[in-house]
Amino acid sequence: MPPLNVLIVCEHASNVFGGEAMLPLNYFRLLSETEHQAYLITHERVKSTIENIPNIKHDHVYYIPDTWMHQFLHRNGGFLPERVRVVIIGFLMHLITQVYQWKIARRVIREKQIDVIHEPAPVSATQPSAMFGLGVPVIIGPMNGGMTFPKAFEYMSGGFEKVVYKLVEVISTVYNLLIPGKFFAKILLVANARTAKSLPRFTRAEVYELVENGVFTSRDEPIFNNKSMNINVLYVGRLVDWKAVDVLIEAVGITTNPVSLIIVGSGDMQDALIKQASDLGYHNIQFVGMVPHAEVNRYYDEADIFVLPSVRECGGAVVLEAMARGLPVIATNWGGPQDYITADTGFLVDPISRDYMIKEFARLIDMLAVNPTLRYQMGQASIQRVKQHFMWGEKIKTIIGYYQYAIQSARL
Secondary structure, rough: OOOOOEEEEEEOOOOOOOOOHHHHHHHHHHHHOOOOEEEEEEEEHHHHHOOOOOOOOOEEEEEOOOHHHHHHHHOOOOOOHHHHHHHHHHHHHHHHHHHHHHHHHHHHHHHHHHEEEEOOOOOOOOOOOOOOOOOOOEEEEEOOOOOOOHHHHHHHHHHHHHHHHHHHHHHHHHHHHHHHHHHOEEEEEEHHHHHHHHHOOOOOOOOEEOOOOEEEEOOOOOOOOOOOOOOOEEEEEOOOOOHHHHHHHHHHOOOOOEEEEEOOOOOOOHHHHHHHHHHHHOOOOEEOOOHHHHHHHHHHHOOOOOEOOOOOOOOOHHHHHHHHHHOEEEEOOOOOOHOOOOOEEEEOOOOHHHHHHHHHHHHHHHHHHOHHHHHHHHHHOOOOOOOOHHHHHHHHHHHHHHHHHHHHHHHH
């Protein structure tokens, strides 16, 4: 098959926003390094960050205007709880965005002879897509979702939030029939079986599994040291309630072997977490704040153990990043980390209760802290697992295969 013209469509493509905004940017950049031609549609609010990225084909990027409707919703949604804001305000903004995406996509398809459309974000399995009726096959995903809180943490979902999420469940199918991009898509990619179950009920698409996250580089071997004291425990991520960083803070406070906790990230809970550490008298906790993604590897390389206590983690790209740097990982046995961590590479803690998790995280940190050989063995296994299953270079080869299959199938 000759080289393809691929159109990547998303709301945000950014190496600064982090999270799922990285995914479409990664596809665009890596596809641009192949024989294929990649084009990108994204929102104007990320234009300054994209313009600062070296070696980007700027004439291949098309920007959705930042309309007064976008600005109004952004300014006036702050009164809602964070997760409700994501569902309601995020949903409305995405619908407005998709109207402009469709118009721009129609023009680019005509001008650039596009062969296939790929919409890698949003990763939500229930969010409707307007990418239909454009005359070329569409691939959506990889998506990841279908998450709920563990029973012991259901209290974190307030009454209003539960109502909103229940409404989303009820009307998701209707939304996706009214805006039927996922109904008409050629291929829907999902990260796991859990996400496949949460897809809209009606679709003609073929569904395949492909983990949405990946890493660009990996160490060849862990950084070995014989330390059994002054161990560095690392957390990287947003500081919001469902990340359960408060659980980790209490866990490091009761470890038998004193350890240092480095927290990289920021968010709504930052002040409360700093106060928690201070009130408990823990002086071995460092809040670094937000760090550019390109600089995070330094913190992985200075750490001995990585911990992700999140109780509602669909993906968990930071787990793969830590594994790629040769770190053993301790995470909650719920959601995304289950797709990455094996018994050889780390530990998964069942979210039975808050107290149980605190004690179990502390016990496992202690176990690894005094055993440099075990840390090294798990770090080596982590590197090998990442190289075998989660490298972006291999993901691009896989996604190109899906592009080619979608185009050939559409011609039959």
